[in-house]
Each structure stands twice: as C-alpha cells, then as structure tokens.
Amino acid sequence: MKRPQRKTFMRHLELELFGTSLSGRVLWLTVAIILGVELVLLTPMLGNERQHWLWDHISLAHIAALSAAIPQNNNLAPPPAQFLPQLPDVEAIKLTLPDSTVRQVASGRIAQPARLIYLAHETVLYSSWRALQRIAGLGAARIEVIAPSPLQAGATVDIIANAAPLNKDLRGYASHLAVISLIVALVTGLLLFAALNRLLVRPMRIMTESISGFRNDPEHAGQSELTSLAARGDDEIAQAAQELKEMLETMRTALWRNARLAALGTSVAKISHDLRNILSSALLVASHLQDSTDPSAQRAAHTLGGAVERAVQLVSRTVDFAREGPPAIIRTPVCLRDVLDEAILAVRPDGAVITIENHVPAELVLPLDRMQIYRVLLNLLRNAAEAGAKAVVVTAETETDAPKIIVTDYGPGLPPRVLQNLFKPFAGSGRQGSSGLGLVISRDLMRAHGGELTLAQTGPLGTVFVLELSGSDMPAPALPLPQTPYKSTGPMEFF
Incomplete structure (x- = not known):
C-alpha cells in the first residue's frame, strides 16, 4: 500500500515542480529572478578577476626584469628566454625604475599588440565589460599592459602578453560562478517553494477542493481540512477559510431548505x-x-x-412559489388602466366596504404579461381590503424613463411583525391562516418583468406600494402619505 501512495506523491510533486501549477511557476520564477540578480551582482567579480590577473602579471614581470638585470636604453632587446620561466604567456617586459633606469626582457620576436591597456586608469565597471568581451571571444589576441609597479613606488612596468590564458582563466572563473549561482538559486527557490506551498498553495488547494467537493456533493462534502485551516491563526488565509466555511454552510442550509420547498x-x-x-x-x-x-x-x-x-x-x-425558475413572461401591449379595472372588479372583501379610484392614464400602454400584472395588482388590492383600508388610490408616474404604478391604501398600516418579514414566504402575513406568499410571488413576477415591487411608506394613515415597470436597480423613492384623511376627488366605485 505504501508504494502506490509514494508513486502518487512523486507524480503530484513532479506536476507541481514542472507542470502549470502555481507553486511550480513560483519556483521557476524565483530561480529566474535569483539568477538575474546574481548575474548583476557577480558581473563585477569577473572584472575584479581580470584586474587581478593583469596585476599579478605586472608584479611577476617586475620581478623577472629585476632578475634579468639587463639594462637597455629606450628599446626592448631580446635577452635569453630563460629569464621568463614563470611567465610563459608574456613576450616582453619593460621596467622603468624611479631613477629612469630602464630594464627590458624579451622572449623572442615581438608582434605588434592589438590593444593597449592602461591598468591604473581602469574602473571595475569598464574591466567587467572587457571581461565579458573576453569570455565571448571578442577580445584581442595580444595585449600591452602599462601600469605602475605594485612592488616599488615610482616604477612603471610595460608588458606584452598573449591574451589566450586570460580568456581561459575568465571562462573558468565564470563557469565556477555560474555553477554556484545555479545551486544558490535552486536551493533558494526550493526553500521558497516549500514555504509558499505550506503557507499559500496548500491552503488554496484545500479551499479549491472544498468548493469542488461542495459542487459535486453539497450535502455530504466534508470540511474537516477547511475547519483546521480556518483555526490555524488570524492571518488572511485563515480568515478566507473561515468565510468560505461559513458561506458553504449557509449555502448548504439554503439548498436543504430549497430542496424541502x-x-x-x-x-x-x-x-x-x-x-x-x-x-x-x-x-x-x-x-x-x-x-x-x-x-x-x-x-x-x-x-x-x-x-x-x-x-x-x-x-x-x-x-x-415552489415552482423552479422565474415565472414565464409573455409580453404583449397592455393598457394598465384596463387591467386595473379588471382587478378592481375582482375584489370581493367579505363584509367590507372600500372605495377604489383608478387614476392610471388610459394612454399608458407597455409590453407586459397581462395575466401576471393582473395578479400583482389584484393581490395588492385584496391585501389592502383585507387589512381594513377604507379607500385605495392608484396613480401612475410617467415623466421618467421608468414608469411607476403607485398603490396607496388609507388603512391602519402594516404592523411591525409584518414589516420584519414582509417578503419572506410563510412568515410575512398579518392575517390568521394566510400563507404569506402573495407579496413574495408578486415581487417575483415584477422582477421577472425587469422591474421591482417595493414598500415605499407605511404608517397610521396608510400604506404605499410602488411597482417599477423597468429594469432599474434604483430603489423606489419614499412617497409621502397624505397628512389629511381621505376625501374623494372624483367618481368612486363601491364594492
């Protein structure tokens, strides 16, 4: 049983390191950034290595010239070759002492050098650039180096040397630095990978798997790992895990309730x-x-x-209410005044007398579902009648791009208990034995039309509901109730 688990772990690790996972991308991005930073920081070391090579040859050339002890006047004369046993790549040496005495050493016929270097005037940046050129094979084959001797103040050393050993030395040094840089980048990247995998990637994977498990099986999806992740501290990951856990629990409860409905x-x-x-x-x-x-x-x-x-x-x-999905809407040109007249005729409160005024203009025709709008208006009128309203006035606002139907009833207003659960199914009714689904279904029908049903005002003088007949997301304005008892201003209909 251990071998398959180990094989699965290795495959998972391989996918993380070399696949398209976030942790693998972080690893290789870290390695690339470290290599780039090390390239910038280590390039001056190549310049220093080049300068060290040249200064070493200047020092050894000074010693070789003193050992030869063959003074010459202003010319380089070829002495015996045994005077340069420690400098096989140096072809000639000219040492100028503080008293202007010149000593020269040469190993044979000297070719004209291709590049002259004044070593005392070079900066590290310039030397680094020349070192990179030599590593790339772009430097001259012979060089002449002039520098003050580090062994004797006031002395000057002039050497002519073959640059091939310098190229080889710089390439070996660069290879050494590259290997060290790669090892440092990989080790740092792996450590950062392990830290990020522990702190970020693994928590993200746990939350992702929790979401996937909830999607596949909302009722039985386990959240043990998510619970432990939420309890690990007060950092942002723990807070996100806690919020996700609470959201999934809320959604599970809502799904259970919807399934029951x-x-x-x-x-x-x-x-x-x-x-x-x-x-x-x-x-x-x-x-x-x-x-x-x-x-x-x-x-x-x-x-x-x-x-x-x-x-x-x-x-x-x-x-x-229990039907899945929004109600089907079949739009046809509807005269809202005619629909409201039909709803008024259908209102039959038991033993109650109510006056209903229809002030909706006859020219207000909109593309609506006639039956559904009829149901909404009928429900509002019946609610007003059954709540004890003595009069209802229905008006319209058509001045804006969002026409509104305003239903004002002059009744006792909605009690606080009803206001708290106004649009909640089975809880928003103020009458004994009522299901409380009327307003819920009416609001769903309005939203299916792209509009909204809102309570604008309620109080001892009455209640105002607003039907927005557009897709506007703006809340309905609070319409003031009349401050005087209802008085008829036109013809009334008695029921």
Missing part, C-alpha cells in the same frame, strides 16, 4: 388536481345551498364558498 411544491402539484376536483364538488354543493330559501342555508353556502375559494388560492400560490 421543491419537494413540497412537487407534492402539492401532484395533489392539486385531485384536491381541486374535491373542492369543485364542495363548490357545487355550495351553489345548490345558495338556491335554498332557508336563510341559514344561504349563509352556510356563502361561508363554504369563501372557504373553498381560499383553499384553492392557497394551493395555487404554494405551487407557484
């Missing part, structure tokens, strides 16, 4: 057909009872009919 919707949808058949029979009995001459039977029929109608509405709303 979907299951509820499926169950209700399956039984709704049979339930409506049963309720149809009850409505048929109620209609027969209404034909009776007995007043008590008529009252019972009226009560039975209302109860059956409310049951049908509850089933329909539950099915609509």
Whole structure:
C-alpha cells in the first residue's frame, strides 16, 4: 500500500515542480529572478578577476626584469628566454625604475599588440565589460599592459602578453560562478517553494477542493481540512477559510431548505388536481345551498364558498412559489388602466366596504404579461381590503424613463411583525391562516418583468406600494402619505 501512495506523491510533486501549477511557476520564477540578480551582482567579480590577473602579471614581470638585470636604453632587446620561466604567456617586459633606469626582457620576436591597456586608469565597471568581451571571444589576441609597479613606488612596468590564458582563466572563473549561482538559486527557490506551498498553495488547494467537493456533493462534502485551516491563526488565509466555511454552510442550509420547498411544491402539484376536483364538488354543493330559501342555508353556502375559494388560492400560490425558475413572461401591449379595472372588479372583501379610484392614464400602454400584472395588482388590492383600508388610490408616474404604478391604501398600516418579514414566504402575513406568499410571488413576477415591487411608506394613515415597470436597480423613492384623511376627488366605485 505504501508504494502506490509514494508513486502518487512523486507524480503530484513532479506536476507541481514542472507542470502549470502555481507553486511550480513560483519556483521557476524565483530561480529566474535569483539568477538575474546574481548575474548583476557577480558581473563585477569577473572584472575584479581580470584586474587581478593583469596585476599579478605586472608584479611577476617586475620581478623577472629585476632578475634579468639587463639594462637597455629606450628599446626592448631580446635577452635569453630563460629569464621568463614563470611567465610563459608574456613576450616582453619593460621596467622603468624611479631613477629612469630602464630594464627590458624579451622572449623572442615581438608582434605588434592589438590593444593597449592602461591598468591604473581602469574602473571595475569598464574591466567587467572587457571581461565579458573576453569570455565571448571578442577580445584581442595580444595585449600591452602599462601600469605602475605594485612592488616599488615610482616604477612603471610595460608588458606584452598573449591574451589566450586570460580568456581561459575568465571562462573558468565564470563557469565556477555560474555553477554556484545555479545551486544558490535552486536551493533558494526550493526553500521558497516549500514555504509558499505550506503557507499559500496548500491552503488554496484545500479551499479549491472544498468548493469542488461542495459542487459535486453539497450535502455530504466534508470540511474537516477547511475547519483546521480556518483555526490555524488570524492571518488572511485563515480568515478566507473561515468565510468560505461559513458561506458553504449557509449555502448548504439554503439548498436543504430549497430542496424541502421543491419537494413540497412537487407534492402539492401532484395533489392539486385531485384536491381541486374535491373542492369543485364542495363548490357545487355550495351553489345548490345558495338556491335554498332557508336563510341559514344561504349563509352556510356563502361561508363554504369563501372557504373553498381560499383553499384553492392557497394551493395555487404554494405551487407557484415552489415552482423552479422565474415565472414565464409573455409580453404583449397592455393598457394598465384596463387591467386595473379588471382587478378592481375582482375584489370581493367579505363584509367590507372600500372605495377604489383608478387614476392610471388610459394612454399608458407597455409590453407586459397581462395575466401576471393582473395578479400583482389584484393581490395588492385584496391585501389592502383585507387589512381594513377604507379607500385605495392608484396613480401612475410617467415623466421618467421608468414608469411607476403607485398603490396607496388609507388603512391602519402594516404592523411591525409584518414589516420584519414582509417578503419572506410563510412568515410575512398579518392575517390568521394566510400563507404569506402573495407579496413574495408578486415581487417575483415584477422582477421577472425587469422591474421591482417595493414598500415605499407605511404608517397610521396608510400604506404605499410602488411597482417599477423597468429594469432599474434604483430603489423606489419614499412617497409621502397624505397628512389629511381621505376625501374623494372624483367618481368612486363601491364594492
């Protein structure tokens, strides 16, 4: 069992080091940066190595000239070759002493040198540039070097030398530096790779795997590693892991709740057909009872009919809310005033008297789903009637690019408990036995149209709802309620 695990680990490590993973990219980027920095820092060392080679030859040439002890006047004469046994690459030496005495040593016929070097005037930067040229094979084959002798103040040494040994020495030194630089870069990169892999890459992999596991199996995805990562400290990674853990838990709870609602919707949808058949029979009995001459039977029929109608509405709303996806919208040119008139005619509050004024202009025609807008308006009017409003005024704002329908009811206003759960399913109703789905479904229908349903104002003088008929994301303005009791300003309809 250990061998497959080891093989898997080695393959994973190989993918991290040489693949397209973030840790592998960090490793090789680190190595490249370190090599670049070392190239900049180590280039002056090549210049120093070149200068050391030249100064060493100047010193050895001084000693060789003194050993030869053959003074010449202003010319380089070829002495015996044995005077240059330690400097095989030096062809000639000229030593000028402080008293202007000149001593010369030559190994044979001297060719004209290709480059003259005044060593005392060279800077490290210039010497580094010349060293790089020699490593690249671009330097002259012979050089003449003139420098003050480091062995005797006031003495000057002039040598002619073959530059091939200098090229070889610089290339060997550069190779040595390159090997050391590569080893340092690799070791540093691996250490940085291990640190980043521990501190950043591994936590990112844990969070990525948690997200992937949640996507594949939201209900059973484990979060043990994510929990341990969130508990490791107060750094940014731990905070991100904690936020991710809480988000996944919230989403799991929401998915569970939605699954329950979907299951509820499926169950209700399956039984709704049979339930409506049963309720149809009850409505048929109620209609027969209404034909009776007995007043008590008529009252019972009226009560039975209302109860059956409310049951049908509850089933329909539950099915609509539990249906997956937004409601289907079929747009046609709709005259909002006509739709509102139909909704007003459909409002039948039990034992209540309400006046409803329709001030929507007849020329306001928009591309809407007539049935869905009708449902929204009907729900708002019924809510106002059942809340005890004595009057409702419906107006429109068409001056802007976002037309609004404003529904103002002159009732007691919404209680605080209802305001806290206004658009929450099964929790936002202020009436006993109501599902609280009416406003939720109405808002979903408005959003499906690209608009919005908002509560603009509520209080003891009444409540104002605003229907935005555009895709604007701006919140609806708070519309002031009238500060005086309702007074009719035109024809009214009584129900």
